[in-house]
Amino acid sequence: MVGDKGFKKFLVICIFLLPNxxxxxxxxGVPILASFGLSFTExxxxxxxxxxxxxxxxxxxxxEEFRSAMxxxxxFIAGYLPLVMSGALGIALVLNKKIRGRVFxxxxxxxxxxxxxxxxxxxxxxxxxxTYGLINYGLSLIGVSGPAWLHDPTWAMPAIILTSVWxxxxxxxxxxxxxxxxxxxxxxEAADIDGASxxxxxxxxxxPLLNSTTFFVLIISLINSFQxxxxxxxxxxxxxxxxxxxxxxxxxxxxxxxxxxxYASAISWVLFFxxxxxxxxxxxxQKRWVDYGN
Amino acid sequence: MKKWMGMVAxxxxxxxxxxGCSSETSQGDDxxxxxxxxxxxxGEAHEKDLKxxxxxxxxxxxNITINYEMAAFEDYFTKLQTRLAGGDAPDTFELNYExxxxxxxxxxxxxxxxxxxxxxxxxxxxxxxxAFKAFQYNGKxxxxxxxxxxxxxxxxxxxxxxxxxxYPTADWTWEDELAAAQKITNKEEGVYGTYAPIQFWEFxxxxxxxxxxxxxxxxxxxxxxxxxxxxxxxxxxxxVNKYNVTPSEEELSGQSNGDLFKAGKIAMLRTGIWMFDGxxxxxxxxxxxxxxxxxxxxxxxxxxxxxxxxxxxHAEAAWKWVKFMSASEExxxxxxxxxxxxxxxxxxxxxxxxxEQTPPESRQVVFDALDSLVVPPxxxxxxxxxxxxxxxxxxxxxxxxxxxxxxxxxxxxVQDLIDK
Numbered sequence: 001m002v003g004d005k006g007f008k009k010f011l012v013i014c015i016f017l018l019p020n021x022x023x024x025x026x027x028x029g030v031p032i033l034a035s036f037g038l039s040f041t042e043x044x045x046x047x048x049x050x051x052x053x054x055x056x057x058x059x060x061x062x063x064e065e066f067r068s069a070m071x072x073x074x075x076f077i078a079g080y081l082p083l084v085m086s087g088a089l090g091i092a093l094v095l096n097k098k099i100r101g102r103v104f105x106x107x108x109x110x111x112x113x114x115x116x117x118x119x120x121x122x123x124x125x126x127x128x129x130x131t132y133g134l135i136n137y138g139l140s141l142i143g144v145s146g147p148a149w150l151h152d153p154t155w156a157m158p159a160i161i162l163t164s165v166w167x168x169x170x171x172x173x174x175x176x177x178x179x180x181x182x183x184x185x186x187x188x189e190a191a192d193i194d195g196a197s198x199x200x201x202x203x204x205x206x207x208p209l210l211n212s213t214t215f216f217v218l219i220i221s222l223i224n225s226f227q228x229x230x231x232x233x234x235x236x237x238x239x240x241x242x243x244x245x246x247x248x249x250x251x252x253x254x255x256x257x258x259x260x261x262x263y264a265s266a267i268s269w270v271l272f273f274x275x276x277x278x279x280x281x282x283x284x285x286q287k288r289w290v291d292y293g294n
Numbered sequence: 295m296k297k298w299m300g301m302v303a304x305x306x307x308x309x310x311x312x313x314g315c316s317s318e319t320s321q322g323d324d325x326x327x328x329x330x331x332x333x334x335x336x337g338e339a340h341e342k343d344l345k346x347x348x349x350x351x352x353x354x355x356x357n358i359t360i361n362y363e364m365a366a367f368e369d370y371f372t373k374l375q376t377r378l379a380g381g382d383a384p385d386t387f388e389l390n391y392e393x394x395x396x397x398x399x400x401x402x403x404x405x406x407x408x409x410x411x412x413x414x415x416x417x418x419x420x421x422x423x424x425a426f427k428a429f430q431y432n433g434k435x436x437x438x439x440x441x442x443x444x445x446x447x448x449x450x451x452x453x454x455x456x457x458x459x460x461y462p463t464a465d466w467t468w469e470d471e472l473a474a475a476q477k478i479t480n481k482e483e484g485v486y487g488t489y490a491p492i493q494f495w496e497f498x499x500x501x502x503x504x505x506x507x508x509x510x511x512x513x514x515x516x517x518x519x520x521x522x523x524x525x526x527x528x529x530x531x532x533x534v535n536k537y538n539v540t541p542s543e544e545e546l547s548g549q550s551n552g553d554l555f556k557a558g559k560i561a562m563l564r565t566g567i568w569m570f571d572g573x574x575x576x577x578x579x580x581x582x583x584x585x586x587x588x589x590x591x592x593x594x595x596x597x598x599x600x601x602x603x604x605x606x607x608h609a610e611a612a613w614k615w616v617k618f619m620s621a622s623e624e625x626x627x628x629x630x631x632x633x634x635x636x637x638x639x640x641x642x643x644x645x646x647x648x649x650e651q652t653p654p655e656s657r658q659v660v661f662d663a664l665d666s667l668v669v670p671p672x673x674x675x676x677x678x679x680x681x682x683x684x685x686x687x688x689x690x691x692x693x694x695x696x697x698x699x700x701x702x703x704x705x706x707x708v709q710d711l712i713d714k
Binding site: 044045046047107125126129130131132148149153154240241242253256257258259 | 303372375376378379380397402535543544547548675677678682684685687688689692694
């Protein structure tokens, strides 16, 4: 039993939590529950929702567009994750050293993170312009005639991956930097005395001690990349010929272009369970390789 | 236990606060009516003209006040749909022809037939008949046309003169167009003979110029992969890949065809009459003509109209407003004076004002094109239809599919969309 005093304290805490809690209930909690219910209905926003059971989920199995959106999303992740993680780690390693202008470089790599996706997407769209773009101009200087990038189904997704890596590199880098600074210099000193090479130090000290950081980055980046949307919407709208359609864009399409709220909700929940499943697996696996030290 | 009860109490409180905020009604006393009007077509450029129309209407109907709200076209239909879903439908709102069918079929619109019959001041011959009938669904009038626009052939006279080619005339066919385009095209200077985009809207019109269509007459069968359609799509692609008289996507690299025409790089451009204003200050002479066809003429026709929500409490006032925007001379005059699309009124004096403005010199073509208009092949699943076509036409444009393959692949998909 909680005493009178305890209850008062509880009330005070509640009052402070209330504003955030109300926002959560109405703008996140209720819509989430509603979308689950709606995923079993047919609803065009105008007429009343009608119950159809798991028909939407069945239909998803045979939906070609959904399958290709799923494939493109995994394609995106397969390109994006390794690049952003290894790139960010590399930069963090360099910028962790006492080099000249490292504060400037750290800031420079972080600027894209705080830039809006709309601005970034538009600028990269120009950079990727096949005739006037800076990228193909650069390629032409070394004798390569660049592809049509966003106009070419083969190259549109790589272009979007590159843009996303560029934008998110700074964020991951900052987390790695924090991780690196948490490693005590005494390990390196001891290794130096033992005559370890730079690679041996990286392989046997830095990487293992960064495990928990890597795990965090992996989870966050994976969840984010399943939800890739803004850059696709602005740079290609899923084109050319549907070669860059992704899951969240399918949700948007069904909800706000086709007015199929039920179907859109069903895709959202499938996406949720995929992310949930993948994260769960990682949580289980972390015991095998992640070491939080003391 | 107590903790749990605390949470419940909190939730109840939250609910009560929320309930207190909703449900307020605004009813005018003394017979005054406030009417909502939701619209996309004015944009920034014509908001002042809309205000003028409202002012004029309120002068004629002192007991009605119009509260207008604007949204950009990209957001408009999402917002409208959301308001309808929330039970907060505007009394009157704008619909373009493509979306009209969707809303009418879902029963969101008020049937205007009774109001029209009771109104002795209104007769449908005040309006262009084709445009008026466009807003009927299952034989009932669910909307009133307010304006229309169409697409014609714009041509750069200077480029024609330089190449020594005669200007396009009304009896030109695709062959004449091609012959002229081949003479004018000059790749070294980046000048192209003719341009039409490869996308769905251009497709359904171009096939009509060859006697084809997307659906059969009563919209029960898809006729996507007919001979005529394949031939027409082949022609669209050939202009780019075979004859090189039209710039490819790569050659355009993000420039709009309108900009290219303005820069004097395209001799013939199929585009909308809404470009008249944009092309006003070019440093070359240009004019318009009917589009060349293959077996017959066909021209795009786009219309906007006003509809009344079936839930409005002010049906009569709403009808007055809708009628004013659609058929009144005052609204039409404001439109013409400000080059804000074309009013669909049949009044010839008003039309005369429009014809006298230049450029282009041959403005009469805008009305001549109405004799061979083709409306968008609208079905309830319109957005899915356009998406399906966009994807396949992209593949054709890229050369990954032949026109025949693409249309064969589309045929069953489109049939599915109307069978639903």
